[in-house]
Amino acid sequence: IYIKLSSERALAFMKQRRMGLNDFIQKIATNSYPCKHPEVQSILKISQPEEPELMNANPSPPPSPSQQINLGPSSNPHATPSDFHFLKVIGKGSFGKVLLARHKAEEEFYAVKVLQKKAILKKKEEKHIMSERNVLLKNVKHPFLVGLHFSFQTADKLYFVLDYINGGELFYHLQRERCFLEPRARFYAAEIASALGYLHSLNIVYRDLKPENILLDSQGHIVLTDFGLCKENIEHNGTTSTFCGTPEYLAPEVLHKQPYDRTVDWWCLGAVLYEMLYGLPPFYSRNTAEMYDNILNKPLQLKPNITNSARHLLEGLLQKDRTKRLGAKDDFMEIKNHIFFSPINWDDLINKKITPPFNPNVSGPSDLRHFDPEFTDEPVPNSIGQSPDSILITSSVKEAAEAFLGFSYAPPLDSFL
Numbered sequence: 001i002y003i004k005l006s007s008e009r010a011l012a013f014m015k016q017r018r019m020g021l022n023d024f025i026q027k028i029a030t031n032s033y034p035c036k037h038p039e040v041q042s043i044l045k046i047s048q049p050e051e052p053e054l055m056n057a058n059p060s061p062p063p064s065p066s067q068q069i070n071l072g073p074s075s076n077p078h079a080t081p082s083d084f085h086f087l088k089v090i091g092k093g094s095f096g097k098v099l100l101a102r103h104k105a106e107e108e109f110y111a112v113k114v115l116q117k118k119a120i121l122k123k124k125e126e127k128h129i130m131s132e133r134n135v136l137l138k139n140v141k142h143p144f145l146v147g148l149h150f151s152f153q154t155a156d157k158l159y160f161v162l163d164y165i166n167g168g169e170l171f172y173h174l175q176r177e178r179c180f181l182e183p184r185a186r187f188y189a190a191e192i193a194s195a196l197g198y199l200h201s202l203n204i205v206y207r208d209l210k211p212e213n214i215l216l217d218s219q220g221h222i223v224l225t226d227f228g229l230c231k232e233n234i235e236h237n238g239t240t241s242t243f244c245g246t247p248e249y250l251a252p253e254v255l256h257k258q259p260y261d262r263t264v265d266w267w268c269l270g271a272v273l274y275e276m277l278y279g280l281p282p283f284y285s286r287n288t289a290e291m292y293d294n295i296l297n298k299p300l301q302l303k304p305n306i307t308n309s310a311r312h313l314l315e316g317l318l319q320k321d322r323t324k325r326l327g328a329k330d331d332f333m334e335i336k337n338h339i340f341f342s343p344i345n346w347d348d349l350i351n352k353k354i355t356p357p358f359n360p361n362v363s364g365p366s367d368l369r370h371f372d373p374e375f376t377d378e379p380v381p382n383s384i385g386q387s388p389d390s391i392l393i394t395s396s397v398k399e400a401a402e403a404f405l406g407f408s409y410a411p412p413l414d415s416f417l
Contacts, residue, residue, distance in 0.1 A: 076150035081159065081385040084112060089378045090166075090371050091212075095119045096157070099384060100164060100365070109365040110149065113160040114384050120158075140202065143352055144195040146215075146225045157384075165223045167216030167360035168370025171275075174211075178279050182310055183343075184357040185276040188214075189269065190344045191222035196265045197332025205261070209268035210249050216370075220356030247288055248281040252296050252320045266327035266335065270317025277306055282318055296320070313340040 084101040091098035096115040103110060141147070147163040170188060174180065180188070192214065199206050208226065215223045251267035253260040274282045283294035300318050302311050316326030316338070327334050336346060348354050360370060368376050 076152060076161075079150055079152040079159070079161070081154065081157075084110075084385060086112070086380045086384050088368065088371075089375045089380060090368070091375055097381075097384070098162075099380060100368075101161075109164045111146075111162045111164045113162060115158040115160075117153075117156050117158060140199075140204075142195055142198045143350060144191045144222045144224060145198070146223050162225070163223070164365060165215045165217050165225070166362050166365065166367060166370060167218050167220060169211060170214040170216055170222065171211035172370060172372075173216070173358065173360075174276060174279075180276045182277065182307060185273060185310075186340065186344065187354065187357050188222055188276060189273045190341055190346075190349055192224065192272065193269055193332065193335045193341075194346070194350060195222070195224050196269065197336070200262045200265070200331050206265050206268075209265060209272060214272070216356075216358075216360055218360060218362045219352075220359045221352060247291060248284060250292075250295060251322070253322050255292055255296055260322065262331060263322045263325045263328050266317050266325055267319075267322070269335070270314055273310075274314055274318065277310065277314075278303065282314075307340075309338075309340040309342075313338050 083105065084103055086099045086101045088100040089097050090100050090111065093115075096113065096119070098111050098113045101110050101112040102108070146165060149161045149163070151158070151160050153159065192209070196206055196209070206224070209224075213224055213226045215225060217223050249268050249271045251260065251264045254264060271281050282300060283291055283298055285291040285294060300315060302314060306314075313326070317335075319325040322328060326338070335341070345354070362370065
């Protein structure tokens with residue numbers, strides 16, 4: 001009883017002190033000219049105490065026209081985390097999680113990528129994340145690219161509302177079957193190439209083609225994900241030199257930290273096609289340093305169990321000198337017209353008139369058989385669907401909020417609580 005009384009007294013004392021501090025702050029705010037600045041007022045409002053159960057009771061006020069930021073066709077200035085039921089974790093990355101979520105009003109299922117601003121800032125990756133905005137303004141829509149419905153943010157998180165794709169990673173299926181026969185590998189490579197060619201037509205270099213980013217939809221068609229999270233807008237013949245990617249799939253020029261261009265994507269396509277046909281990436285070694293050395297210096301070795309057209313395509317795509325690589329002169333048209341793809345009717349392909357060689361046979365949105373149980377068994381964090389629930393927004397959260405002001409509509413700081 002004594003401990004309980006002491007604890008209650010301590011809480012009452014802290015509450016009294018907090019209210020006293022708040023009164024003092026408000027007196028300064030009303031009597032000091034600098035504190036009447038709108039931004040200072042919005043921060044001061046956050047310091048007013050609220051009951052915890054009322055923290056998220058009221059929705060954010062509708063934004064005024066001056067507060068809206070143009071995000072093109074996918075802008076949704078009124079979206080908040082509370083619009084969704086977050087059901088399952090279906091993926092994880094460096095900066096956050098991907099969750100299966102159902103929109104409460106629409107009752108539609110989406111994959112919602114939730115990224116922690118603090119983690120992004122810590123690794124100084126905010127420019128890569130913000131490049132998503134440039135893609136949105138270009139209205140990226142293609143049958144083999146994941147659809148981004150809209151994006152929004154809170155003080156500490158970014159939210160991407162994406163198509164929910166549940167046919168599993170392409171390489172989840174590849175691992176189960178070890179390798180694919182050429183017709184199946186050709187179908188997947190053609191759909192991937194079509195998506196890359198479309199991005200290049202918008203001056204976007206995908207730059208990060210890897211197993212985790214290649215999914216199958218419920219029918220068995222390819223869907224590339226993360227197209228806005230690791231790329232830059234690069235004009236024709238333009239280059240960049242940012243070191244990023246996955247070790248097995250890095251092109252020699254990226255490893256050399258030399259300027260690179262859109263041909264980096266054709267190298268990655270070659271690496272993916274090689275792995276589909278042989279079961280391992282080209283130049284693979286468990287020792288990363290040795291693998292890097294192989295990519296830079298070891299000649300491409302192809303076993304004789306593939307056709308001459310497949311051999312010729314791989315030699316062209318996995319050319320270490322990017323100026324001699326297939327696609328260096330005429331980009332996607334060179335890949336499209338290669339003899340390996342002669343069985344492909346590209347019009348039928350883009351219109352999904354070619355029956356996929358494999359059907360994932362998913363029964364509906366709740367069918368998670370093709371997701372790793374490591375993710376789906378993980379509990380959904382309560383914080384995913386909430387705004388920050390602290391009484392005071394810390395300087396780090398405020399810094400994070402300001403770093404992404406161009407990402408989407410950002411409500412005033414006082415509406416985050």
